[in-house]
Amino acid sequence: MTERILNILKTTPGVSDYRLNTVVTKSYELFFVHKKLETVRATDTASRNVTVYVKHGDFMGDYTFPVYVSQTDTEIADKVADAVKKAQLIDNPYYDLPAEGTLSAAADSNLESMPAEELGAKIADAAFAASCYANGSINALEVFLYRxxxxxINSRGTEKSEVRLHAMIEAIPTWNNGDESVEIYEDHRFTEFDAAAITEEIDRKMQEVRDRCFAKAPNEKLTCPVVLNAPELAYLAMDLAGExxxxxxxxxxxxxxxxxxxxxxxxxDLLNITLRGRMxxxxxxxLFDADGTAMTDTTVIEKGSAVGYYGASRFAQYLQLPPTGNLPCAEVNVGTLTAEELKAQPYFECISMSGLQLDIYNDYIGGEVRLAYYVDGDNKTPVTGISISGKLSDCLSEIRLSSTETVYGGYKGPDKALFTKIEIV
Amino acid sequence: MPFSEFLNSRRQDCKDLVAELSKSYSYVSILGSDVRSTAVRANRSTSAIGEGSMSECGFVITLHNGRSFFEYSLDDVQGDKKALAETILSALKVDASLEDRSIEVAKIRDEAMVKSFARDCDFDRYTDEDLLDFAKKYKDEILAADEKMLNATVAILPFTVSKLFVTKNRELDQFYSWVNILAMAVYRDGKIVSAREGTYSNLMSEAMEQFPAKIPLLVEKAKKLATAKPIVPGVYDVITDPSISGLIAHEAFGHGVEMDQFVKDRALAKQYVGDYVASPLCNMKDGAASALSTASYFFDDHGVLAHDTQIIKDGILVSGISDLVSASELGTEPTGNGRRQSYKRKAYSRMTNTFFEAGNDKLEDMIASIKHGYMLFETNNGMEDPKNWQIQCTAEYGIEIVDGKLTDNYVSPVVMSGSVPELLKSISMVSDEFKVIGSGSCGKGYKEWVRVSDGGPALKVKVKLA
Structure with a gap:
C-alpha cells in the first residue's frame, strides 16, 4: 500500500512535496461488568494520511487527506490530483519540509512478552486482585492493549518508523455503605506490565473511594493551604508550556x-519546565513528531520566566527558530517542600477532581473537588461537596513544589504542590 | 449527495461474511461506516483545507451466542470470507482463565427489515474554494472590526455520514450531513480574551446565511469579555441561557440515564425511575429522532432505529437510554442510543440530542424576579458524576443581575457545581423560548467522543458559582 501511494505521489504533476503518515494499530480489548466478561474486542486497522504540498509563487499550500486500504490506484490518483488543486488555494508563507533521514525504532516495552489474550487476562486479574473488600468492588473494568x-515518509528523504506499545486500564472502584454507594474513575496507562504495580494502583484507588464514601461537606468554610497532586500539576505544566x-x-x-x-x-519555589520527547x-x-522532526528537549520556563519556545518545523521556520518537534512530555523540577514542612500546618489535599479548570487568559484556576483530605497533623478527614477557586497568577507566585518526584502520563516532576491563595468554597 | 459508493460496493461482501460467521455465532452484524469530514480554516496569518477529525472508513463485526459479545474492527471485508472469518475468530480468542466468567443474556432478536434513509444535503453545491473564500471574508471582517483584535479564526466543519448495517435478516443504510461554522476572536484590551460564535445546520446554505449576523455579536462579546472579572464565589439565583440549560441536561442527568451505567451499578438514577428527581416544571428528552441536529441519525450503531425518549416528565424520571448490549443485559428494549466514536471503537449507551422542554415563563419576568444573581451564557465544558450525582459545568461568562435587571458587569469564567437533585429541584421558572445547539462533542469518562447537541429554554435555578 505504501509503495502504491508513494508511486502516485511521485508521478502526479504539480506535487512539490509530500508526506505520508501511517499508523497501523492492532488492539486487544476486554470489557468487564463487575467481574463478568461482557465484551471482547480486537482491531486490525490502519490510518494513512497523505499531505500534498504545492509551492506557488512565494506561497506553500498543503492539503491532507486519508487513504483507505479499500481504494484503488485510480481513486488515490484522483485524490492526489484534487489535493494539488486544493493546496493551490492555500496561501501560507513558504516553508521547507524537514529532511530528517531514516530511523526504525523498536518498542521499549515488555507488552509483547506473551500473547495478547494471556496478557489481557493477567492485567484484569491484577486489577481485580485489589477488589477484595466486603464493601468495595470494581463495578466496571476495561483493558486495552495497543500495538x-x-x-x-516525506519527499525530502525522511523515513522514520517507531513501534509504540501501550496499555490502558479504565476501572471504576466502588464502595458501598448501606444505601450509599460511591465510585471513583481510574484511568491507568502504562508501557510495562507489572502486575503488582497495577494491583497497588487500583488498591490505592479503593482506599480513596472508601474515604469518599465517608466524606462529608465541611460544616464551616475551610481556610487553609490547598495541595494539588500530579494529575493536576501535569495539566498545569502542559497548559503553561502550550502557550x-x-x-x-x-x-x-x-x-x-x-x-x-x-x-x-x-x-x-521558582518554576522550571523542560519539554521532552521521551520519558x-x-x-x-x-522519537519524532508528525513531520518526522526528531524531538529536541527544550527548557521553556526557567526560574519562573518563559525562556524558550518549541514546536514543529513549519512554524519554527516562520519564526526563524530551530524546530524541536512537538514535544509531548513535560518535566518540572522538584522544589523545596518536604513532607515534614507540609505536615506542620493544616492543609486541604485534593485527591479527585472533576477536572482542573484553568483559564490562562482569564487568570483562573479552580474546579469541583470530589474527594479531598483535610489534614491536620496525623488526622486526615475526607471531605467532598466543595470547589476550589483562585487567581492563577497569584497561585503561581506562591507555589511550593514538593521535593519528591513522580511520573504521571507525560509528566515527571513534583508529586505535590502547595498553594495558599486558592479559596475553598 | 449520494450514499457511499464504497459501502454500496461492499454490500454483498458483508452478506457473505455474515453467512460465513453465522456458522459459529447465532447473531452476526456488520456495520460499515464511511464518514467524510472537511475542515476549512482561515485566520490572520494562515489558512488550511484539510480532512476533518471525524473521517473514518471501515467495518465492525459483532458476534453473539447468548454469552459475551465479540467485536472485530477492520478496514475492509473483501476477499476470501472463510479465511477472513478464521482471522476474526482467532483474534478474538479468550484466555482459558476467563472462559467461565462470561455474562449470560438472551439471544439477540434479528427482526427482518430492509430500508434506506437519507436527509437533504447541499454540500456538493459548494467547492472548497467557495468555503475558503467565505472563511477568509469573515475572518477579515472580524479583524477589521476593531484595532485591538489580535486574531480571528473562521472554521467551516462539514461532515457527511454513510452507514450500512447488515445482519442475516436486516439491511439498513443511512445518509445524513451536518456543518458547524465557527468563529473565534482573540482580543486584547488590557488582558487577552477569546470569544466564540457559530452557526450550524444540515444545510451549508442555511449555516452560511445565518453566519454574518453573528460577527457583530462576536466582536461585542470580545470587548465585553475583556472587562470581565472573576466572580465572587457563592450560592446565587441564576438564569441559564439555552446553552447552559443544555449543559445541565447533559451533565446532570443525561449521563446518569445512560443505561450501560445501570448495568454496572454506576448510576444512581437506576434506583429513582418513577420518582421525583427534579422540579415538577422540568421535562427532559433525548433522542436521535427528538430534534433535527448534529446527532440526528436514522439508526444507531447497533442497527436500532432512532427514538424520541422522554427522560423526565413533570419532574419524574420515566426512562433511561440504552444500546443493544446494555438493553439485552437489563432485559429492556434498546432505545437507539448505541454509538461509537468510530468503527474502531466499542459502542456504548450515549446521548444524542438532549434537552429540557420549554415552559411558560417569559425570560424578562425571570430576570426581573432576581434581586441579585447572574445570567450564565455559553458552554465551555462540563463533567458528569452519575454515581454520586455531583455536577461541574463551566460557562464561558456570566452577566450580573441587580434588582431585576441585567447590568454591564461581566464575569468569566464561571464554574457551576453542586448536587444534581438540589440543582434540578431548585428550578423555579422555565422560559417559553427554546433552542437546541448543535455544535457539541461528548466523551464518556474521558474518551469515546461523539457528536451531540443539547439545549432547552432558560431556567431559573439556585446554584453554587465559583
Missing part, C-alpha cells in the same frame, strides 16, 4: 511570551 506502528508553542506564538494567541515572568514577586514509562513518549 501502534507509527511511520512518516509557548511556535504555532501559538506565530498566530499571536499566546497569553505570555519569552522574557515574561509567570511568577511576579515570588514567595515560593521512560510514559505512554506519550515519541
Amino acid at each position: 501502534d506502528e507509527v511511520s512518516v 509557548l508553542n511556535y504555532a501559538s506564538v506565530y498566530n499571536k494567541t499566546n497569553a505570555f511570551a519569552k522574557g515574561d515572568s509567570l511568577q511576579k514577586n515570588p514567595t515560593g 521512560k514509562g510514559s505512554v506519550r513518549s515519541a
Whole structure:
C-alpha cells in the first residue's frame, strides 16, 4: 500500500512535496461488568494520511487527506490530483519540509512478552486482585492493549518508523455503605506490565473511594493551604508550556511570551519546565513528531520566566527558530517542600477532581473537588461537596513544589504542590 | 449527495461474511461506516483545507451466542470470507482463565427489515474554494472590526455520514450531513480574551446565511469579555441561557440515564425511575429522532432505529437510554442510543440530542424576579458524576443581575457545581423560548467522543458559582 501511494505521489504533476503518515494499530480489548466478561474486542486497522504540498509563487499550500486500504490506484490518483488543486488555494508563507533521514525504532516495552489474550487476562486479574473488600468492588473494568506502528515518509528523504506499545486500564472502584454507594474513575496507562504495580494502583484507588464514601461537606468554610497532586500539576505544566508553542506564538494567541515572568514577586519555589520527547514509562513518549522532526528537549520556563519556545518545523521556520518537534512530555523540577514542612500546618489535599479548570487568559484556576483530605497533623478527614477557586497568577507566585518526584502520563516532576491563595468554597 | 459508493460496493461482501460467521455465532452484524469530514480554516496569518477529525472508513463485526459479545474492527471485508472469518475468530480468542466468567443474556432478536434513509444535503453545491473564500471574508471582517483584535479564526466543519448495517435478516443504510461554522476572536484590551460564535445546520446554505449576523455579536462579546472579572464565589439565583440549560441536561442527568451505567451499578438514577428527581416544571428528552441536529441519525450503531425518549416528565424520571448490549443485559428494549466514536471503537449507551422542554415563563419576568444573581451564557465544558450525582459545568461568562435587571458587569469564567437533585429541584421558572445547539462533542469518562447537541429554554435555578 505504501509503495502504491508513494508511486502516485511521485508521478502526479504539480506535487512539490509530500508526506505520508501511517499508523497501523492492532488492539486487544476486554470489557468487564463487575467481574463478568461482557465484551471482547480486537482491531486490525490502519490510518494513512497523505499531505500534498504545492509551492506557488512565494506561497506553500498543503492539503491532507486519508487513504483507505479499500481504494484503488485510480481513486488515490484522483485524490492526489484534487489535493494539488486544493493546496493551490492555500496561501501560507513558504516553508521547507524537514529532511530528517531514516530511523526504525523498536518498542521499549515488555507488552509483547506473551500473547495478547494471556496478557489481557493477567492485567484484569491484577486489577481485580485489589477488589477484595466486603464493601468495595470494581463495578466496571476495561483493558486495552495497543500495538501502534507509527511511520512518516516525506519527499525530502525522511523515513522514520517507531513501534509504540501501550496499555490502558479504565476501572471504576466502588464502595458501598448501606444505601450509599460511591465510585471513583481510574484511568491507568502504562508501557510495562507489572502486575503488582497495577494491583497497588487500583488498591490505592479503593482506599480513596472508601474515604469518599465517608466524606462529608465541611460544616464551616475551610481556610487553609490547598495541595494539588500530579494529575493536576501535569495539566498545569502542559497548559503553561502550550502557550509557548511556535504555532501559538506565530498566530499571536499566546497569553505570555519569552522574557515574561509567570511568577511576579515570588514567595515560593521558582518554576522550571523542560519539554521532552521521551520519558521512560510514559505512554506519550515519541522519537519524532508528525513531520518526522526528531524531538529536541527544550527548557521553556526557567526560574519562573518563559525562556524558550518549541514546536514543529513549519512554524519554527516562520519564526526563524530551530524546530524541536512537538514535544509531548513535560518535566518540572522538584522544589523545596518536604513532607515534614507540609505536615506542620493544616492543609486541604485534593485527591479527585472533576477536572482542573484553568483559564490562562482569564487568570483562573479552580474546579469541583470530589474527594479531598483535610489534614491536620496525623488526622486526615475526607471531605467532598466543595470547589476550589483562585487567581492563577497569584497561585503561581506562591507555589511550593514538593521535593519528591513522580511520573504521571507525560509528566515527571513534583508529586505535590502547595498553594495558599486558592479559596475553598 | 449520494450514499457511499464504497459501502454500496461492499454490500454483498458483508452478506457473505455474515453467512460465513453465522456458522459459529447465532447473531452476526456488520456495520460499515464511511464518514467524510472537511475542515476549512482561515485566520490572520494562515489558512488550511484539510480532512476533518471525524473521517473514518471501515467495518465492525459483532458476534453473539447468548454469552459475551465479540467485536472485530477492520478496514475492509473483501476477499476470501472463510479465511477472513478464521482471522476474526482467532483474534478474538479468550484466555482459558476467563472462559467461565462470561455474562449470560438472551439471544439477540434479528427482526427482518430492509430500508434506506437519507436527509437533504447541499454540500456538493459548494467547492472548497467557495468555503475558503467565505472563511477568509469573515475572518477579515472580524479583524477589521476593531484595532485591538489580535486574531480571528473562521472554521467551516462539514461532515457527511454513510452507514450500512447488515445482519442475516436486516439491511439498513443511512445518509445524513451536518456543518458547524465557527468563529473565534482573540482580543486584547488590557488582558487577552477569546470569544466564540457559530452557526450550524444540515444545510451549508442555511449555516452560511445565518453566519454574518453573528460577527457583530462576536466582536461585542470580545470587548465585553475583556472587562470581565472573576466572580465572587457563592450560592446565587441564576438564569441559564439555552446553552447552559443544555449543559445541565447533559451533565446532570443525561449521563446518569445512560443505561450501560445501570448495568454496572454506576448510576444512581437506576434506583429513582418513577420518582421525583427534579422540579415538577422540568421535562427532559433525548433522542436521535427528538430534534433535527448534529446527532440526528436514522439508526444507531447497533442497527436500532432512532427514538424520541422522554427522560423526565413533570419532574419524574420515566426512562433511561440504552444500546443493544446494555438493553439485552437489563432485559429492556434498546432505545437507539448505541454509538461509537468510530468503527474502531466499542459502542456504548450515549446521548444524542438532549434537552429540557420549554415552559411558560417569559425570560424578562425571570430576570426581573432576581434581586441579585447572574445570567450564565455559553458552554465551555462540563463533567458528569452519575454515581454520586455531583455536577461541574463551566460557562464561558456570566452577566450580573441587580434588582431585576441585567447590568454591564461581566464575569468569566464561571464554574457551576453542586448536587444534581438540589440543582434540578431548585428550578423555579422555565422560559417559553427554546433552542437546541448543535455544535457539541461528548466523551464518556474521558474518551469515546461523539457528536451531540443539547439545549432547552432558560431556567431559573439556585446554584453554587465559583
